[in-house]
Amino acid sequence: MFRRLFQKxxxxxxxxxxxEAHLASNRELLEECGLxxxxxxxHARRLFGDRSRLAEETRVFAGLSPAVPFRFMRILLALxxxxxxxxxxxxxxxxLFAYFEEPAKSGVYYALSTDGYHWTPLNSxxxxxxxxxxxxxxxxxxxTRGPDGEFHAVWTWGWRERRIGYAHSxxxxxxxxxxxxxxxxxxxGTVHTWAPEIYWDKASARWLILWSSITAEESRNRIFYSFTxxxxxxxxxxxxxxxxxxxxxxxxxxxxxxYVLVFKDQTKNPLRFQLRLANGPALLGPWSDIxxxxxxxxxxxxxxxxxxxxxxIYYDHYRATPQHETKRYExxxxxxxxxxxxxxxxxxxxxxxxHGSFLRLTRNEAERLQKIEITPP
Numbered sequence: 001m002f003r004r005l006f007q008k009x010x011x012x013x014x015x016x017x018x019x020e021a022h023l024a025s026n027r028e029l030l031e032e033c034g035l036x037x038x039x040x041x042x043h044a045r046r047l048f049g050d051r052s053r054l055a056e057e058t059r060v061f062a063g064l065s066p067a068v069p070f071r072f073m074r075i076l077l078a079l080x081x082x083x084x085x086x087x088x089x090x091x092x093x094x095x096l097f098a099y100f101e102e103p104a105k106s107g108v109y110y111a112l113s114t115d116g117y118h119w120t121p122l123n124s125x126x127x128x129x130x131x132x133x134x135x136x137x138x139x140x141x142x143x144t145r146g147p148d149g150e151f152h153a154v155w156t157w158g159w160r161e162r163r164i165g166y167a168h169s170x171x172x173x174x175x176x177x178x179x180x181x182x183x184x185x186x187x188x189g190t191v192h193t194w195a196p197e198i199y200w201d202k203a204s205a206r207w208l209i210l211w212s213s214i215t216a217e218e219s220r221n222r223i224f225y226s227f228t229x230x231x232x233x234x235x236x237x238x239x240x241x242x243x244x245x246x247x248x249x250x251x252x253x254x255x256x257x258x259y260v261l262v263f264k265d266q267t268k269n270p271l272r273f274q275l276r277l278a279n280g281p282a283l284l285g286p287w288s289d290i291x292x293x294x295x296x297x298x299x300x301x302x303x304x305x306x307x308x309x310x311x312x313i314y315y316d317h318y319r320a321t322p323q324h325e326t327k328r329y330e331x332x333x334x335x336x337x338x339x340x341x342x343x344x345x346x347x348x349x350x351x352x353x354x355h356g357s358f359l360r361l362t363r364n365e366a367e368r369l370q371k372i373e374i375t376p377p
Contacts, residue, residue, distance in 0.1 A: 094366035099356030104137040107376055111350050116307040121350045123372050130376035132178045140195040142357040147200055154196040164196040166231055183237055189216025195249045201283055212248040220246040221266055241287055253304035261287050262302040273297045294340040296324050301355030309335055316355045329353050
């Protein structure tokens with residue numbers, strides 16, 4: 001806690017120093033405009049507080065030489081941007097962790113964090129919504145926000161199923177009737193349909209669905225995909241990612257102009273069961289530059305978040321070994337997606353939490369979820 005507080009204060013001091021330096025470096029232009037340092041700061045703060053005053057401020061300086069108003073407004077806007085950054089340092093972030101507990105029959109649970117390190121169960125550690133069908137499981141829950149603000153959830157329906165589960169919600173609390181999506185129903189020899197995730201493809205205005213399956217065509221897991229616009233009609237499943245060895249649990253992180261595919265190397269001989277990542281230029285890849293494993297064996301279910309300057313990859317360390325005696329949710333972080341460090345000693349998750357997903361929330365959404373007290377039927 002003290003480390004994060006120190007980093008926040010250090011960043012705020014850096015911004016304040018940059019603000020002062022910007023004022024000092026433009027002292028001559030400010031004097032040409034007949035403004036003191038104090039008045040220049042006041043104008044910048046007025047712009048920061050109400051962007052609609054930009055036109056008014058421009059008219060104030062319209063009587064000066066043509067080059068001066070433009071240059072002066074650039075200074076004011078730069079100063080206002082620094083003020084925005086200073087406020088952002090103090091602003092709270094809110095993140096949702098949706099997860100399940102074994103044996104995956106009780107439903108989906110939520111936990112909340114403001115820093116990405118410490119996760120507090122919501123709803124008194126009770127599930128938010130539960131399975132609606134006999135024999136249905138709710139494993140590997142993935143929740144995301146659509147382009148219209150609606151939330152969408154998909155999950156593993158069972159260990160040996162050719163279908164996945166789907167529901168949608170406007171508020172993360174009240175969910176639509178659960179829908180069975182038989183993605184692999186017509187694919188010969190399908191053994192299972194595991195760990196689905198969905199991503200909005202802006203270019204085609206469709207949802208991309210990812211999951212892992214074994215089929216008659218290949219006796220090892222590969223990552224498959226399908227597209228849908230409405231979760232009623234789906235394109236035929238096809239192979240999305242096949243590095244030549246057993247892979248499951250794919251998740252995608254967008255990093256500026258590139259995409260990062262994080263997945264579990266499910267190789268059994270020699271034993272891997274570790275996380276790797278690959279890079280691609282677009283949501284559909286192609287995927288290349290596969291990394292070496294960056295977690296210990298018996299790691300699965302990765303999810304990725306960017307918080308501040310760090311990339312976080314959370315995962316389920318699902319089996320204790322003599323070399324790694326604790327079975328728990330764990331995480332690594334990186335500033336460049338190449339060099340990773342374990343932060344297991346700095347994080348805390350709800351006891352018994354299993355393969356889930358992470359979502360950034362607004363303050364209002366987080367505060368509303370903190371107040372809920374419901375018991376699923």
